[in-house]
Every structure is written in structure tokens, then in C-alpha cells.
Amino acid sequence: MIKKTIDSIADDKKDHVLLGMFVGYPLQIFGMTIDIMTGNSIWFIIASVLGIAIVGAKEIVHDWLLGKGCPEWWDFIASAIPILATLITYLIII
16 A cells, blocks of 8 residues: 555655755754754754755756756655655654
8 A cells, every 4th residue: 555655656756855855854953953052942943944945946946947857836845845744843842
């Protein structure tokens, strides 16, 4: 059942989820590290928003303005999902 569901997702969308992970997770780890070192709880959120902005900028600049891809809302959403998932989890537990 799970394999069938995953296989039904377009490879392009899977690539965008990986993009979101590769961009967002290091930024979030960096933000979490700063939060721990300073005793704040804002840098993780800032890093997450920055990650979402970067994957959004990829769709606008690389795909649309430079014409090197096909800009799609679903690509942006697929890229933002892993970043948003960890952000929501973080907001629930703080």
C-alpha cells in the first residue's frame, strides 16, 4: 500500500521534496544551534522561513525568469513540505 502510493508520486515531485530537505534541514539545524547557544527560540523559525523563501526563489528565478525549467506551484509546495513539517513539529513542542 505505501509502496504503491509512493510509486504513484511523480519523480519530479520526489526530487522537489529532496530539494526541500537538502536546503531546509541544514538551515534548520543551524537555526536550532543558534537557539541553543543563545537561549532563544526564534532562529529555527527564521531559518525555516529562509529555507522556504529559497525554494520559492528557485521556482521564480531559475524556472520562470531564466526559463530553465517549468515553474509550478506544486513544485514549490513539494519543496516546502519537509521544511514546513519540521517547523510545525517544532512549534508544537516549544
